Amino acid sequence: HLLLGCDTNLKTLTLDTLNPQVKAVEYAVRGPIVIKAGEIERYLEEGGTKPFSEVIKANIGDAHAMGQQPITFLRQVVALCTFPELMDSPSFPEDAKWRARRILQGCGGHSLGSYSASPGVECIRKDIAAYIEQRDEGVPSDWENIYLTTGASDGIMTILRLLVSGKDSSRTGVMIPIPQYPLYSAAISEMDAVQVNYYLDEDNCWALDINELYRAYQAAKLHCQPRVICIINPGNPTGQVQSKKCIEEVLHFAYEENLFVMSDEVYQDNVYTPDCQFHSFKKVLYEMGPEYFNSVELASFHSTSKGYTGECGFRGGYMEVINMDPEVKAQMVKLLSVRLCPPLAGQAAMDVIVNPPQPDEHSYKQFRQEKSSVLGALADKAKLTEQILNAVPGIKCNPVQGAMYAFPRIFIPPKAVEEAKALGMQPDMFYCLRLLEETGICVVPGSGFGQKDGTYHFRMTILPSIEKLKVLLGKVRDFHIRFLKEYSALE
């Protein structure tokens, strides 16, 4: 290459030589809108002016970033584990201290600085199994089926990695809901699996329709081998909570078609409407009887990032894997070993979540108060968001039954659709960019999650404080009315 006398185009790694599966990955939650939002923020900081004074980020499910305070007890335990000299400090309660001592007892050299076994610290795995048994009203949970992960993301990637070989002659199909959390589509692209979409029913509060599942499966079988079905419950971005009957149907379907089930249950503590209840896939499977419970391969995922703790930065999580072939399990443990272990502080945080203060413990009162204050506020904001959005002409929002998001459908006038297309942009991307530039509100276009052709949505979190959320929703309303007027006037 020296002959050319110019090095700039001679890199080893260019867009042309980059792994094409990486190129194929899309990830909207931190995509162009968010980059633009960062630019505007910097511009404002440097004294620039806009028709608004701050960017409100409602693009990502990051509670602390929106001002939510950590649960004191959780942080006390992790701080004690981090700096055990604090065990002598009278300002830390005994119940936090004994938990920290117990966790450290399970760590190599009694230090958070040791690698743990790759599946996680043994006593934490046991606490998680006990928690699951209690949550599921006695359905047995074996601690050796529990694997700590680096956030739920890591667990999801691990299970998919086992199932998907990019080199399959009969390519692996992965069934995912549409709309979906884009980790799934990104992982599918990266691993070169086939994305098999089943559409949630917007007209029925985003419920999962079993007929649609069969349709998607049959259609997919023509060009790939569907081997796994992913369910997100409560849903992201859609906020629905699945009924027990619906979960039964999904599990029956998986049983019949011999599919591996991945149930993403990171929002299991985020259920707001009184008529809804969280049912774990594991428990429902158990109740379907031993024929099901002893055969359906199921991995379910949880995380420190959501719920009432919102500890995203800890990168804690776990998965429970049942009915996995023991030889495959050994292979999975080998795969986990290569990356050594999940972060110990995240493991400790997970332990507190599954083993919170009990009524007879000193920290119980404060813990309960903090927990219900977070969950109560989220429930209020869920309701408020739905109400305000539904009062806007041209916006229709299903109830936010759970999780942390609203995913309203927005009417975009044909003229605006045309203008977006002329710019080579998805219409809802166009809409969200305008919203950002005119109001400082950062939300993610529905196209980043998938939606029925010809429908448009955006996803916003309900995480801002109630005051900020009201401002945000008011601005969305005003913007939307302006937008409709502008593009209808053009017709």
Next chain:
Amino acid sequence: HLLLGCDTNLKTLTLDTLNPQVKAVEYAVRGPIVIKAGEIERYLEEGGTKPFSEVIKANIGDAHAMGQQPITFLRQVVALCTFPELMDSPSFPEDAKWRARRILQGCGGHSLGSYSASPGVECIRKDIAAYIEQRDEGVPSDWENIYLTTGASDGIMTILRLLVSGKDSSRTGVMIPIPQYPLYSAAISEMDAVQVNYYLDEDNCWALDINELYRAYQAAKLHCQPRVICIINPGNPTGQVQSKKCIEEVLHFAYEENLFVMSDEVYQDNVYTPDCQFHSFKKVLYEMGPEYFNSVELASFHSTSKGYTGECGFRGGYMEVINMDPEVKAQMVKLLSVRLCPPLAGQAAMDVIVNPPQPDEHSYKQFRQEKSSVLGALADKAKLTEQILNAVPGIKCNPVQGAMYAFPRIFIPPKAVEEAKALGMQPDMFYCLRLLEETGICVVPGSGFGQKDGTYHFRMTILPSIEKLKVLLGKVRDFHIRFLKEYSALE
């Protein structure tokens, strides 16, 4: 499948349907020997008897697990970040407090519980760049080239993922040293790249021989396209420290052959022999002039896990990536975004490592004392290990110039080789299993790292306390002599 009336063999995911690339992965550091060691430990705990009273684990570079104490200042900063109420505590020094405040200032909602930007917290990236500039005596470092990672493992996987497509018609060759740290071979298997071995020169203190590099490259070109060269300096498992001249040769070779360079420098603070010095690949590249410095694509990796801190459980680390095509960089950031971010406590720990107490700060004296005590002990143990091993007939050990391991060559008598082969076992696996069962010492067979055909080694860490290390080495000596006698007597 109901026709068969039996579910047990009808799993979706079996060894037959498992992603074959996962099956191909090997990872010895936590392989069969370590599993066996765990079994023996449990057996002893339960009151079983063996010719020894405890298992000594010298299989993994996990300092805290072997009793090394954390650096107080690092833990103070992380504890303050975790539980900011401690900012009011008089028992924490001001220099730790201001660092913690600065880190929290860079976190969303000033909380360690927020996701950071995917490349890491901005002020930590800046601190790392400043550290690199100082380490490399003024060679410029751009903070936007710094990416925090979940341990160095994660960074290494990320860069390889960009370079390797499992679907390449011309398959991607990845050059790695033999012996190597088995993360590399595992990643290569998982991604279905072609492993291109270049052998380190055992007779020359495990130096990298440039002619061997050319040989390996030319041979590989016949069946794949070598695109990247990995170097581990100081070496794991081999403990050598590369000379500046040798690094220059490697970089020149990479420049000529247009290879991406991955320099694994996680042991940059672990250099023990006075005649050796750590030279970063980046600095050497700079000194070779702008033609090199502005063109060779280089990623270098660091970690909180090694050095004098040994904070493995924090899963902290970073990579500096230079000369990467800006479009590829954008793709990499997208890929990192999918997994959201590295753990915040690990990022904070990394920040302390690159920004330790300064001479004018309160914590300096204690910090310096703790740091030099760890590094001094490691240097003593490196020397001791080499000396004792070399005094054993049939064992030959190169000097442990750096890192945390000795990789002695062991003579295994032909009769023992035969017996191992009859058992379907690598001879050094057979040796290490016998060592474990007879002495309780857990080391990893050389075959797990790669070695020249017909040579045998094991890897042991130098991390046990000096007392334990002496016991360990004495037992290895006695075992080896017994072993030689047993199998020579048979001849």
